[in-house]
Structures are given as C-alpha cells and as structure tokens.
Amino acid sequence: MSDHNDHYVAEFDEGVSFDELPDAAPSDKFRFSFTGWIGVIVVTFWIFVAVLGPFIAPYGENDLPFPDAYSEFQKPQPGAWLGTDDSDRDVLSRLMYGAGRTMGISFLATCLAYFIGVVLGIGAAVSSPKVDMVVSRINDALLSLPSIMLGLVVVAAVGSSIPVLIITAGVIYSSIIFRLSRALGMEIKVTDFVEAAQARGEGRWWIITREIWPNARMPLITDFGLRLIYVILFISSLSFLGLGVQPPQADWGSMVRENLGALQYGESIFAVIAPALSIATLTVAINLIVDDVSAHSGGRLSNRL
Amino acid sequence: MRRLAVGLITVLAVSIIIFFGTKVLPGDAAQIRLGQSATPENIAAMRARLGLDQPMIVQYWTWLKNFVTGNLGVSLAADVPITELIGDRYKNTIIVSGLTALIGVPISLMLGILGAMFPGSLYDRVLTFVSVSLVAAPEFFTATLLVLLFVFALDIGNAVVVGSIDGKGIWELIKHFALPITTLCFVIASQLIRMSRAAVLNVMSSPYVEMAILKGVPRKRIIFRHALLNALGPIVNVVALNLAYLVTGVIVVEVYFGYPGLATLIVQGVQTRDFVLIQGLGMLFCLVYVILMLIADIAAFASNPRLRHPK
Numbered sequence: 001m002s003d004h005n006d007h008y009v010a011e012f013d014e015g016v017s018f019d020e021l022p023d024a025a026p027s028d029k030f031r032f033s034f035t036g037w038i039g040v041i042v043v044t045f046w047i048f049v050a051v052l053g054p055f056i057a058p059y060g061e062n063d064l065p066f067p068d069a070y071s072e073f074q075k076p077q078p079g080a081w082l083g084t085d086d087s088d089r090d091v092l093s094r095l096m097y098g099a100g101r102t103m104g105i106s107f108l109a110t111c112l113a114y115f116i117g118v119v120l121g122i123g124a125a126v127s128s129p130k131v132d133m134v135v136s137r138i139n140d141a142l143l144s145l146p147s148i149m150l151g152l153v154v155v156a157a158v159g160s161s162i163p164v165l166i167i168t169a170g171v172i173y174s175s176i177i178f179r180l181s182r183a184l185g186m187e188i189k190v191t192d193f194v195e196a197a198q199a200r201g202e203g204r205w206w207i208i209t210r211e212i213w214p215n216a217r218m219p220l221i222t223d224f225g226l227r228l229i230y231v232i233l234f235i236s237s238l239s240f241l242g243l244g245v246q247p248p249q250a251d252w253g254s255m256v257r258e259n260l261g262a263l264q265y266g267e268s269i270f271a272v273i274a275p276a277l278s279i280a281t282l283t284v285a286i287n288l289i290v291d292d293v294s295a296h297s298g299g300r301l302s303n304r305l
Numbered sequence: 306m307r308r309l310a311v312g313l314i315t316v317l318a319v320s321i322i323i324f325f326g327t328k329v330l331p332g333d334a335a336q337i338r339l340g341q342s343a344t345p346e347n348i349a350a351m352r353a354r355l356g357l358d359q360p361m362i363v364q365y366w367t368w369l370k371n372f373v374t375g376n377l378g379v380s381l382a383a384d385v386p387i388t389e390l391i392g393d394r395y396k397n398t399i400i401v402s403g404l405t406a407l408i409g410v411p412i413s414l415m416l417g418i419l420g421a422m423f424p425g426s427l428y429d430r431v432l433t434f435v436s437v438s439l440v441a442a443p444e445f446f447t448a449t450l451l452v453l454l455f456v457f458a459l460d461i462g463n464a465v466v467v468g469s470i471d472g473k474g475i476w477e478l479i480k481h482f483a484l485p486i487t488t489l490c491f492v493i494a495s496q497l498i499r500m501s502r503a504a505v506l507n508v509m510s511s512p513y514v515e516m517a518i519l520k521g522v523p524r525k526r527i528i529f530r531h532a533l534l535n536a537l538g539p540i541v542n543v544v545a546l547n548l549a550y551l552v553t554g555v556i557v558v559e560v561y562f563g564y565p566g567l568a569t570l571i572v573q574g575v576q577t578r579d580f581v582l583i584q585g586l587g588m589l590f591c592l593v594y595v596i597l598m599l600i601a602d603i604a605a606f607a608s609n610p611r612l613r614h615p616k
Contacts, residue, residue, distance in 0.1 A: 141319065144598060149590055153322075154326070241575075286441070287440070
C-alpha cells in the first residue's frame, strides 16, 4: 500500500480496503502477477515485431530465399530460419510482414468498434426512451447473428480488402460495445451525482462529458483487451477461410491457409505452425493481461453487467 | 410466449439482412449465369425467368416463401438446385456437430463442475489456466496441434477428411472423424468449462448453501442436492450458448480438414460469389444459431422464478 492512498483507506472501517470497492480505478498500487508479466512481455515482443518487422525481415514479403532451386516447404535452415512456404517464400519474413497487418487491422477495427459503440451506446442511454428502443432493437438483431456469417455475407457482397475488413469487423463488434456502454450509461445516469448535476441545470453535453464519460471510461478501457482478442480471432478466421487479407499480401490467418498442404506432404510443417502459434501466443498473452487487470478492477465488465 | 415472438421477429430481421445484404451487391445474377458474351436480350430474358425484374419486396417474399417450403433456389455457379448441391453434406455436418455435442458437452460439464467443487485446488487452477489459454487460441491452432499429435506422433487419424463413410469399419470411422470432432470438442470445452464452473460457484456462494454448510450437511450432498439442481438452468443456458458457438467453429474446422459439409459449401459460395447459395445456407446457419440462442434465453428464464413472475 503506497502512501498515496492512505487518506482514502483511513476513512473506512478496518477490513474494508480500497480494493474491495467496485470499479476501483487501477491505481499506482496495481501490480501484474507472474502470468500477467509473461503476457506483457509477449505482447511487447509482438508489437516490436509488428512495427519493425518490414525493416528487419531478412527478405521481402514475396522474395524467394532460394531463387535457383525448387524449394517448396523446405525445412528450417540457414538462409530461411523457419523454412519456406507453398510458393518457396521465406516463412520468417512473411511472418514479420504479417504481424503488422494482422495486429494493425485488428487494432484499428477494435478502435472503430469502440468509437461507434460508445458514441451510440452512451447516446442511447441519455436520449429519449423511444430513440433508445429503436437503436437497441436494431443492435439486438445484429448481435443475434453469428459474426463470421455476417463477415461472409459482407465479403461476398463487396469483395475483400483491408479497409473493408476493418469496417466490417468494426461494425460487427460495435454491437457488443454498444450494449456494454449503454448499460454503463444507464447505471450512471440514475446516480445521485448525475441527478445533482441535472438539478443544478447543467446541459446534456456537460453531463455526458463531465459526469458519465469519466465514470464509464475505466471499465470500458479494461474491456478493450478482451474485444481485441475476439477481433484478432475474427480477422484471422476470415483470412484463414480465404476471405480476409488477399494473397500475395502476408497475414497470419492466410499463411495458415496457404500452407495447409504441408500437413499432407509432411515436409516442413513450420509453415503452418509458425503463423498459428503466433496468433495463439498473441491472443493468450493479451488474455493473461486482461485477466490480471480485470481481477483487479472487479471482474470482467461483461460479467458484471 | 413473448420470447418466442421476439425470436420470430429476430429470424425475420435476419432474413432481411441476409437477403438485402446480398442484393445490394454489384453484379447481376443473370449476367453471372450467362457469362460475359451474353447479349442484352438474353440477359433480359434470363432476368425475367429468374424473377429479377420484379420489385425487391416481391422477390424477397417469393424467396422467403420458397425457403420455408424447402426450396432454396438454383445455384448461380453450378446451375443446379441448391438442395442437390447440399445432397449428403448436411448429414456430414450434423454427424460432426452432433457427435461433438454428445462427447464434448458431458465431459466439459463434468470437468467444470469438478473445478467448482474444489475451488482453488491445484486441479482447479490447472483447469482454469488451460481453458483460459484455449479460449483465446484460434480453432486452426488447436487443429494444428492435434494434427501434429495424432497424425505425426501417433499416426492415427487423417489430416484431410474426405470420402464417404459407407462400408467402413469402426476403426476406419474413428480415424475418419477423430480429428475434426476432437478439435470442435476443444473449441466448445474451453468456454463450457469456464462457464459451468462459474455457474456452480455462483450457486455455491448463495446464502442457502452457506446455511447448508453451517448446519453440517456433507459436501457431496450439498453439491448434488443444493448446488447442482439450482445450477441446472444456468447450465442448460451455457450449453445452448456454446452449441451456438459451434455453428461458427464448425465453419473453420470443416475448411481446415477439407471436410465435405455445409460450411465448406458456403465458403465456396462466397468465393464464386454464388449469392443464391449464400442466401440459402446463410439463412439456415443463422436459423440454427437463433434457435439455440432462444433455447438459452428460455432456459435462463424458466429456471429463475424471479424472472418468471416479475413483480
């Protein structure tokens, strides 16, 4: 317990610490557990690869390490540390290029989903019951569809490109964030301090920005990691089905798809394992961090609401 | 009753999204059917034959009516009725998902409840860690691990599942289905274990279980008489929710193993931009999903008297 919080603690009876209050803001005394640290290290590693990947990759995205030989699904060896893929390309280099694409698309899509979801959700919470009902019903219809099915329909309709992927994933996942932020907004709207602000005669905008948003912000941010995991899995699954990032651009999901043949020939299976393992380590690491942070701030938002 | 009505409205909304979603696409069905060299007159005739010259609402109504009576239309890419394309494939998908449900659900429920019986024990912590990891890993990662284990290390099972199941012995059938089903079991197990554990733990922390502990009821009796019976509703809810997730999982797993089921068909449909196929199959998948969601909803509702009789 740092000195910083002592004046809070003093106000409560013994046995009730500041942590036990719901939604305690992750203050300076927050510490990662052992598994949390593993998560932080792995995620930092992947962010590093995503940003620097194209600069430090040994070959270009579509370069052949052994241009003179027929070298499909080569085993790892000097010159191609993770072997080669179905078109003789270097797996390690493609992995590094793909890191930025997979993580970038997912991150932007999650941000977009948050933007749409939070604006509409808090908007619905503070607006008239009629508007709220209409928006909520539309949202429920969207939420009751399997997300991958919606993705399939959109991709069939407009074809697949990176902006389409970001917008599709953003819109699909905004529905769950809408639900969360609307519920949070509703909860905060009926608190005494908002009623006090209304009684003071504050405008609606003032109440949203000064009263509701600061209180809804922290729980929503804690939930960001969890949504990011789902978006990464969604984007990778679409790419795996051949409907996401299009060849010859590298992305982890499509790399698994391209190299599935390696499992049948049994030559070098690294071309399949490497991208699949990359996604798994990234998402599991994020999950470890999320578990740590949410245990600290009173459990996952979606479970609490 | 009200829930059923809501479910019905959802299905209608879903059908509208799917129908009009595939309708706004660039590209004309008649043009696709006839190819690039078709004359304008031919295209117009084909449009009339397909009913594309009628207003959108009329088209939607005919499509919906046909769907309800089991007529899914004619494929654009292959020029045969969709029902013919589906053929035996629906059996394949039902076998895989059905067996997954039969094997995966009881095992994961048992694991989850065992975890809730001894919270904080080594078993519980290992279980939680494994399921937390699995829940975040993509289906094709689990599939790859299983292929490595079964095909490369143990030499049982096939990395690609093709061919008919007729006239195969038991051992061959196990080889045939082992990998897709095990993968899907893992996919639903991770969620199922976590959620069923949480459901039982939730009941275990209620005042009447505390009371039972205080008056000295044996642990086994508390679990089976007090906790499990009351957790039954939430557990049914959890099972239905996870079978709904199975609808999504089955798509990736079928493609991974090249399994000839409905999911591979719809992915092919998207690749060849066969809108009629996407509409029909998409609707079918969403229907199953919505029905399972509805069951989950009703189970949660029926098991909780406070929800059943609102004040």
